[in-house]
Amino acid sequence: LCPALGVSIPVGKDSLSMRTTWKDEEGSKAVTAPVSLIVSAFAPVSDVRESLTPQLRTDKGDTALILIDLGRGKNRLGASALAQVMQQIGNEVPDVDNADDLKAFFNAIQQLNREGKLLAYHDRSDGGLFATLCEMSFAGCTGISVNLDILTMEGEHASDWGDSKNWATQVAERRNEMTLRALFNEELGAVLQVRADQKSDVMTVLRSYNLGACSHIIGKLNDRDAIEFTRDAKVIYSEPRVNLQRLWSETSWRMARLRDNPSCADAEYDRILDTSDPGMTPVLTFDPQVDVAAPFIATGAKPKVAILREQGVNSHVETAYVMHKSGFTAVDVHMSDLIAGRAKLDDFNGFIAVGGFSYGDVLGAGEGWAKTILFHAQLKDQFAGFFERQDTFALGICNGCQMMSNLKSIIPGAQAWPKFTRNKSEQFEGRFAMVEVMNSPSIFFADMAGTQAPIAVAHGEGYADFSQTGDIKEAIVAMRWIDNNGRATETYPYNPNGSPQGITSVTTPDGRFTVLMPHAERVFRTVQNSWHPEEWGEYSPWMQMFRNARKWVG
Template sequence: FARSFGMLLPGGDRREWVKPIMFSAGIGAIEDWHVHKEQPEPEMDVVKIGGPVYRIGVGGGAASSIQVQGDNTAELDFGAVQRGDAEMEQKMNRALRACIESRDSNPICSIHDQGAGGNGNVLKELSEPAGATIYTSKFKVADPTLSVLELWGAEYQETNALLMRSKDSEFLRAVCAREKCPVDFVGKITGDGKIVLVDDRDISVKADLPQCQPSPCAARPVDLKLDWVLGKMPQKEFKLNHVKLNLQPLTLPAELTVREALNRVLRLPSVASKRYLTNKVDRSVTGLVAQQQCVGPLHTPLADVAVVALSYFDTIGAATAIGEQPIKGLIDPGAGARMAIGEALTNLVFARVTELKDVKCSGNWMWPAKLPGEGAALYDACVAMCHAMAELGVAVDGGKDSLSMAARVGQETVKAPGSLVVSVYAVCPDITGTVTPDLKNPHGQGVLLYVPVTPGQYRLGGGALAQCYSQIGNDCPDLDSPHRLVSCFTVTQQLLEERLLSAGHDVSDGGLLTCMLEMAIAGNCGIELDISNSDSSVIELLFSEELGLVLEVSEMAVNAVCSRYRAAGLQCCRIGSTVGEGAQSMVRVRVNGDEVLSERTATLRSWWEETSFRLERLQSHRACVEEEERGLEHRVAPKYKLSFQPAHIPRPSTDSGVCEPRVAVIREEGSNGDREMVASLVMAGFQVWDVTMTDICSGLSLDSFRGVVFVGGFSYADVLGSAKGWAATVHFNPMARAEFARFRSRRDTFSLGVCNGCQLMAQLGWVASEADMELSDDGAARQGVLLTHNRSGRFESRFVTVAILESSSVLLRGMEGSTLGIWVAHGEGYMQFESEKVLTLVTENGLAPLRYCDDSGAPTEQYPQNPNGSPLGMAGLCSADGRHLAMMPHPERCTLLWQWPWMPQDWRQSLSSSPWLRMFHNAFQWCSQGL
């Protein structure tokens, strides 16, 4: 998940700068037998796998040790820039995964990722305590001018170091060759306890030297005992001094109204919509994402917690959430740290986890620690975090730091507020038990309950309202009673398990009223609030950011829910209900009997979304951004329709001796949608093979396969255009070209191309080919349509609506007339036809069976319901004989109900399986009829 914030605060000689950032947190899973590394043994190979050596991060190592960024040279700053290579990272991870999934044959004895310190750090730690000799000539270098120092210290990414035994080297080389991943055998474990770097690049006889016996004339720029550099380094001593803060009480305008305050708070970047972030990153990739950033019928970026499944065939997974409160830390570093923990847990609480004691967290520190007073503040925050964690029973098991969060601008030093980002994570026993913030029971059927964690406190310091008036204040919210948070967490988890909560959201940036408005905005409905409180002013009550939860429950569950919290020593009070839905819904707020706000939900949403759309105008096609902004005011929940009854389709048994039809899931360098595609095909009953283009180009025959599926992703990073690199591999490799031509000419085969695979099929002429549409037996496959850049000019990740029209497609049989939600994730999906004749042939012959729809279910070219602008809302194409289907949306990421980010409540309650599974079952049935 991402949080972003940005503003300037006055601060005497220095300026406190909350710079706009995006913080991402991720989690993974590992088999228990891979938890422990083997100890290094003499003669083990030291291996580097992944990208070649670049002069990247050399300056980063130096920059992170200076006091203020900007004091170093331009060359050093350039060298500090990390430049990622996602495709290389993926190739490396695929090679590692192939080793790991070999189970007992896994050749990896020990592995270590490369980060700070580069080779000079990772290889020392990997070989400890045995020691190793490393040879510079064995590294692949991307720049031949690299010095030995740069090779040893550059923090270039997308590379890991590992240990393995020589007998397994051929297996690793073969795996890496299949995945096109570089691998270097750079040295040997020696057992002498020393780390030795031999610079043998310029020795002409180096190829004849045994690895552990370097030539006497070879330089040894590193020759150190590991104890000296890892175990017995002298400890630094820091002398920290506190700097007395000149904090002033918060002073707000005397006649400040709730409406005026909201008008400012809802536009603050830390409070406002993050739509400009979430729709440009792939939120559905892997098909294992059970809860991503967006919620509700309009896919509002508001989720509290992220949830991922561990398998396509179970509902066990993991949940993660984050918390950060840097502005409150300016008032009290300890309070800022405790509030970060509190925010993280009140986010995590809306996903089912095993127990609070099972929650672990990572602490990520970003602090200008070397400036006066900041080191002491960092220490205070760390102590506060440790004490709070101990009382909560939550363990910190990792973290990162960046302690150079200051820069010189002219003669002025600008520093970022010290920030602690707490990332919490835990096992999720049921990924379907997650509750989202969007209100789900309009027309008075939903009751809103408020559960404060710090009852009776209404501190405004360090909050969004204070920031909107360029102030900080002198008294900020705090986690006063960790035991009360424990009780709140425990009770809420029990209510989740009993399915008594329909929606929930944490009180955080913006305060109680913002929390409730966000729930209404996400649910696209209205609310009526009636709050009685004589202990505080209206502004304090509604805008204080004290920890708490707001819950939506049914009328029948109100008493039961309230009594559960009260029995745990917590307050739980009824504060409102839902009223109406759609564009005309209203928000009405009464405090102590006086109406303090009456406004349309759509108007409040426009305030909340405005900052995001302003940022979006700087990044996307302006007309598209304005089209989405205008349309959002009138949006309603999409009207889905089913023309068939989805039923659970059990995987056919093989006991009868009938062979399952084979399907090849074909991927290329950069593909990323193969695993979810394999799972969908396995659910339908196919025998599925993972096939790379390397396999095809090496002579693998497709004769035994009934189907091929070209999966989504970014083949060759799509740097030349969508799937052009992949298509070139087919066109210019005689073996591959002949194999695919033979497969397509068979009448007993089918093909499916999704996203990047759709682009490939268009390039190859398998769909929208003029010869195919005119049913010419001897017509060559020629490209009739080009998938090009989205009208918005950027990558689009959205959950859209498509209508399925009548067509000859064998994969869509029986689905005609349905209107369904589906994921899209592409940057080049606009269908540009070669000529009007081709477009006419496609439409007149029913060869565009999938159309993007508006909320009423009608095909549309309107953005963002049509995310790429394709004519007539075209989202997919099929061949004239129906055997080949190419589509930009991702059905393989919607074959399970929990993969859908939203569906109507009655569907959620009545369906036992996803409608999109029918498509894969159709393919299986078609293949079975010909067996």
């Protein structure tokens, strides 16, 4: 198959017969691992902006759904999810019967994507066509109507169906069997969403690759938020999308209730019930494509900023890059460099304390890092002197936020800052969530107040805890979590850590020192975002933060 597809196999290893033996007081024992095969494939992606997702688009007018069936009607059910549910194995399993079909399919999809004719794409795999369509419906929060006629017909004459005396019964039974096969076979294939006025053009392209006979227009979106299937002009199955999505999510929800905070698991599961949820809706109060740092970069001056890191952090490279793009000279500074005297904060206009897991968070998130400063007289004096200077700035992101919050005793104006502790969900949160920039003196958020945008989240201890230290009434909030309606929230998962009043960033009265839990440095380019509005250009709104720092330095 690989030679036929033009795919090279760089390395191989036989790991199909793993067996472990040992002896104990009861004698010799052995365990043989279940036979399994793991195949890893990789390929270059020339432009990540051309990627496709299963999310059905509801903002593109009338659209159509097209099934490309590379099984060409064989509908083999062996080893399928349906067979498993029926406690069977089956006799015939799907296979790649024609490598040329697979190559043609790939090339056709590439052409259609280049021409901008594809709105959504989802492969047919576990669960077959039924699962594929449901997952696309869930991703788009929309109903779909699917016609199964073309997928459940065979033969040209009544005699093809068997004994004419029992024709009606035989036809009904055969059509029901074919319906199950059509919906649940896991043959190679995919479902495409295309614009209704372009479906003829799409079919023409597919025919040019000899895929016309196995490509079928099978459905469209509906405004009833229901997933429904018709055959012979009759609805044979219809269920509200919400009900099916709840069933689809139930296993994960039950596992999360056992593993995580049950109330958080329930809150996320119940989100599905909110059919009025508009989804992420960014609101920008400025144009991210206008470079406010450009006049200062044009002078040729490149102020030095320390990319401050410690053992276990992992965000220093992207942080250095965004500061470089904003007009700074970014210098990699490890804490050991400061201790050994190879670098001094006196030589820098600012520093960015980066994210990650310093010392594996074994002393609490960011606490070990902070203690290497507070318990080292020379370092403590050096940091205190840096904070006292009036020409300096600092930003703590994620682990850097946690670290700087533990340094507040030597940061002027930071006394009201909280301590960042375990997320309310009791789990590490890796998400994409909405935040709102508040009106604050922070130099990083200058002229950004009111902006609402998604941002990357990756932390286990982001809860802004004012119970032991700090003052929530006096804290100057620079950013807060919001729901998809733009309201400050403590509800999970819109607020991934449960912080009171949605607080996720605080600053000092003069705005020179700011800490924030989410990762703005990981999403400053539009292509870094898990999702973004189509109209965003090269840079996301978060680039403005770092340009603002360059503007402030002058």
